[in-house]
Amino acid sequence: MTGSYKNVRALGRGLQIIEALGELGWSSPQILSKAVGIDRTTVYRLLSTLIDQGFIVRREEDGAVSLTSKLSQIADGIKTNDLHAQIAAPYIRELTSEVLWPSDFASFVLGEVVIKYSTHNISPMSIHHAMIGKSRRLLRSALGKAIISAMTERELEAMRAIVCSAGGPDAGDLGNEALVRRTIDKVRRDGFASSVAETERKISAIAQPVLSAKGHVVGALNLVYFTTAMSPEEAARRYLEPFAACIGRIEKAIAAERAALSVT
Numbered sequence: 001m002t003g004s005y006k007n008v009r010a011l012g013r014g015l016q017i018i019e020a021l022g023e024l025g026w027s028s029p030q031i032l033s034k035a036v037g038i039d040r041t042t043v044y045r046l047l048s049t050l051i052d053q054g055f056i057v058r059r060e061e062d063g064a065v066s067l068t069s070k071l072s073q074i075a076d077g078i079k080t081n082d083l084h085a086q087i088a089a090p091y092i093r094e095l096t097s098e099v100l101w102p103s104d105f106a107s108f109v110l111g112e113v114v115i116k117y118s119t120h121n122i123s124p125m126s127i128h129h130a131m132i133g134k135s136r137r138l139l140r141s142a143l144g145k146a147i148i149s150a151m152t153e154r155e156l157e158a159m160r161a162i163v164c165s166a167g168g169p170d171a172g173d174l175g176n177e178a179l180v181r182r183t184i185d186k187v188r189r190d191g192f193a194s195s196v197a198e199t200e201r202k203i204s205a206i207a208q209p210v211l212s213a214k215g216h217v218v219g220a221l222n223l224v225y226f227t228t229a230m231s232p233e234e235a236a237r238r239y240l241e242p243f244a245a246c247i248g249r250i251e252k253a254i255a256a257e258r259a260a261l262s263v264t
Contacts, residue, residue: 016038017046020036028063055068084219091250103221105118115133126224138170142194148183149188207223208220
């Protein structure tokens, strides 16, 4: 993208002003000019534009400027599960480059397991290319099974209430307590979730949950393969080591991002 279009210099300089104010707090235009290495006249012009747009406020007493809450509102608009998918993406691409089979990262969103990132479009072993945004069944997909297996009893009951109130195909499955317990027990016993031709007849998958630093489930990652290629046990034997290592890197990156946000 950068090579195809010329950079908008004024936009870049405006973002420099915003970043500097995020570090410095209330500052005079003179101090900002020195901090970002932009001449004072240009700084005044950029500040005027940012004030007009509501990103910066000027203090009448001394002319110092500071960021407004508008940036916080924009940041709050980034959904947590979308942020997790952004963090996970480079690690999932590395995994696909290594094992060739595609992977999906999914989160539990408004009563559904929704794929937030996928490498089907870059995998030579995939026949699918538009997976982001697709939903998966909670008890009939590896992703869903991995997510519920990592939930606490309180989280499981809250999830059940959300799904059952919304209705849909998962509500009936979650009403079958024996099926729920059998599914969770199997995943925890095996160390991974599996699905054999449940979502699609020719497609199978293994999956594991992705956890926060506090041990709460934030999503799940799967490894998708043709049903005729191998069994779940064979898939785990071949790929679980690099797969689990990928999840470990994702969890570490999510924890680091969380820590950075709490500091700011």
